[in-house]
Amino acid sequence: MMGMAAWLEAVLFWGLGVVAVAAGVAVFRTDSMARATYALALSFVAVGAQVLMLSLDYVGVVTVLMMVMEMAVMAVYMVMFMGMNPALMPMSMVHSKKTALGVAAGTFVALAAGALLVPWPERRGAPAVDLTASLGEAVMGSKMLVMLVVSPVLFATIVSALVLANPRGRYHRLGDDLRRRPADDPQRGGVGR
Amino acid sequence: MPDVVEVSPLWAVPAALLVVLVAAWAACLDAGTGPGAVPGFTAPGREVARLLRQRRRTTLAADRLLWRLGGGGLLVAALLMVAVVPLGRWTLSDLGVGVVWFNAMDVLVWALVWMAGWGPNSAHALVGGYRFLAQALAYELPLMFALTAPAVAAGSLRVGDVVAAQQDLWFVVWMPVAFVVFCGCVVAFSVRGPFSSPTGADVAGGVLAEVSGVDRLLLLAGRYALLVAGSAFAVAAFLGGGAGPWLPGWLWSLLKTVALVSVLVAVRGRFPLLRPDRLVELGWVVVLPLTLLQLLVVSIVAVAG
Numbered sequence: 001m002m003g004m005a006a007w008l009e010a011v012l013f014w015g016l017g018v019v020a021v022a023a024g025v026a027v028f029r030t031d032s033m034a035r036a037t038y039a040l041a042l043s044f045v046a047v048g049a050q051v052l053m054l055s056l057d058y059v060g061v062v063t064v065l066m067m068v069m070e071m072a073v074m075a076v077y078m079v080m081f082m083g084m085n086p087a088l089m090p091m092s093m094v095h096s097k098k099t100a101l102g103v104a105a106g107t108f109v110a111l112a113a114g115a116l117l118v119p120w121p122e123r124r125g126a127p128a129v130d131l132t133a134s135l136g137e138a139v140m141g142s143k144m145l146v147m148l149v150v151s152p153v154l155f156a157t158i159v160s161a162l163v164l165a166n167p168r169g170r171y172h173r174l175g176d177d178l179r180r181r182p183a184d185d186p187q188r189g190g191v192g193r
Numbered sequence: 194m195p196d197v198v199e200v201s202p203l204w205a206v207p208a209a210l211l212v213v214l215v216a217a218w219a220a221c222l223d224a225g226t227g228p229g230a231v232p233g234f235t236a237p238g239r240e241v242a243r244l245l246r247q248r249r250r251t252t253l254a255a256d257r258l259l260w261r262l263g264g265g266g267l268l269v270a271a272l273l274m275v276a277v278v279p280l281g282r283w284t285l286s287d288l289g290v291g292v293v294w295f296n297a298m299d300v301l302v303w304a305l306v307w308m309a310g311w312g313p314n315s316a317h318a319l320v321g322g323y324r325f326l327a328q329a330l331a332y333e334l335p336l337m338f339a340l341t342a343p344a345v346a347a348g349s350l351r352v353g354d355v356v357a358a359q360q361d362l363w364f365v366v367w368m369p370v371a372f373v374v375f376c377g378c379v380v381a382f383s384v385r386g387p388f389s390s391p392t393g394a395d396v397a398g399g400v401l402a403e404v405s406g407v408d409r410l411l412l413l414a415g416r417y418a419l420l421v422a423g424s425a426f427a428v429a430a431f432l433g434g435g436a437g438p439w440l441p442g443w444l445w446s447l448l449k450t451v452a453l454v455s456v457l458v459a460v461r462g463r464f465p466l467l468r469p470d471r472l473v474e475l476g477w478v479v480v481l482p483l484t485l486l487q488l489l490v491v492s493i494v495a496v497a498g
Contacts (some may be wrong), residue, residue, distance in 0.1 A: 065297035
């Protein structure tokens with residue numbers, strides 16, 4: 001027999017799972033990019049809350065933080081790169097339907113089969129007292145060398161992608177001899193440059 | 194001072210009432226002292242009565258769902274912030290990652306203000322919503338690093354530990370830059386004063402352009418509540434929480450919060466409006482390096498001390 005608290009917890013956990021899946025479905029059912037964006041955010045928030053219920057506080061809260069911010073920034077990209085604001089007009093949220101359906105169904109079957117068929121091991125040992133600290137140790141302790149290698153590569157990728165995407169370089173801003181002061185910017189900055 | 198203790202979740206109701214009460218104080222002070230002041234402190238009360246009776250204005254093809262979520266959500270975000278802020282030695286939730294929780298809740302404001310701007314299907318409101326996003330990009334990084342400083346000094350993301358670490362010396366004394374930046378960011382995420390261009394008169398009220406009746410009341414109350422929640426967190430993170438002589442801890446927490454809210458309301462009219470399109474450079478070229486330097490000093494002290 002489960003206690004009352006455990007029973008409530010199970011209901012809440014499954015309820016969050018239903019919210020996550022339903023919001024995920026809503027992403028493709030709605031005809032508005034704004035609603036699709038925030039349906040996806042809701043899906044991730046529900047997953048974040050589930051992770052929180054697994055006592056992985058840091059990962060759960062950071063999931064909520066990152067995903068909500070990501071969706072808000074997506075709204076900025078909508079006007080920056082799409083030439084119009086697609087949120088403003090109804091549009092279908094699906095394309096390449098057959099491929100997408102095939103890939104989605106295949107991924108779901110593979111993951112679900114894995115979850116059901118893998119012989120899950122019994123827990124050995126007990127969870128650490130401070131899970132956030134032990135997560136930090138796990139990521140930054142023995143894996144520090146990997147992190148030190150990966151971060152410059154990631155950073156260089158971001159910088160080169162920006163350099164390739166940027167329509168105006170330093171010669172546009174500072175002239176052929178790079179001596180023009182102040183720089184010629186279409187949008188002046190807040191510190192008077 | 195003893196460590197903070199978690200109280201029954203039922204105390205969330207009085208806590209919410211307390212936030213609304215301090216928010217009402219901020220609104221009264223705002224109406225009575227700011228630019229365009231009305232004599233006496235009754236204007237907000239009359240405005241609440243008016244808005245409660247006002248009919249909702251409807252706009253063509255409005256996205257009601259997102260509009261209502263955005264308008265009502267600000268108050269909810271503020272209350273969720275307060276859930277991890279101790280009042281004296283009582284707290285609703287002494288979450289192990291309380292500082293990150295506060296940060297996540299202030300990121301919710303990004304989505305909510307944009308939704309409130311997008312919902313009515315009105316150009317002015319939409320411009321307001323996008324102005325807020327531009328502003329949020331400028332203030333969020335300084336805010337995150339300002340929040341990191343007390344957490345590094347305390348060696349913990351738990352708000353209770355951050356308060357306990359200030360037993361000898363309040364963090365505001367040796368991390369003044371982080372404190373000032375944090376207070377500025379609180380004003381920014383409550384869309385007030387120099388950061389109020391998303392609701393600016395030049396775009397007919399922006400996010401507030403079309404919203405009326407009880408929705409408008411919730412949106413305006415949410416802004417004040419965010420100011421209160423941010424100030425309450427600043428008290429716990431920088432001003433020693435409930436520490437103080439003679440009076441009980443909870444009263445000190447409350448008094449400090451009311452004082453900080455009053456200061457943040459009073460300085461509103463002393464700064465010019467900041468244009469959101471220029472704010473990013475100011476935020477990232479001036480404020481962010483200052484905050485990082487502050488964090489460096491704090492980290493060195495934390496490691497050496």
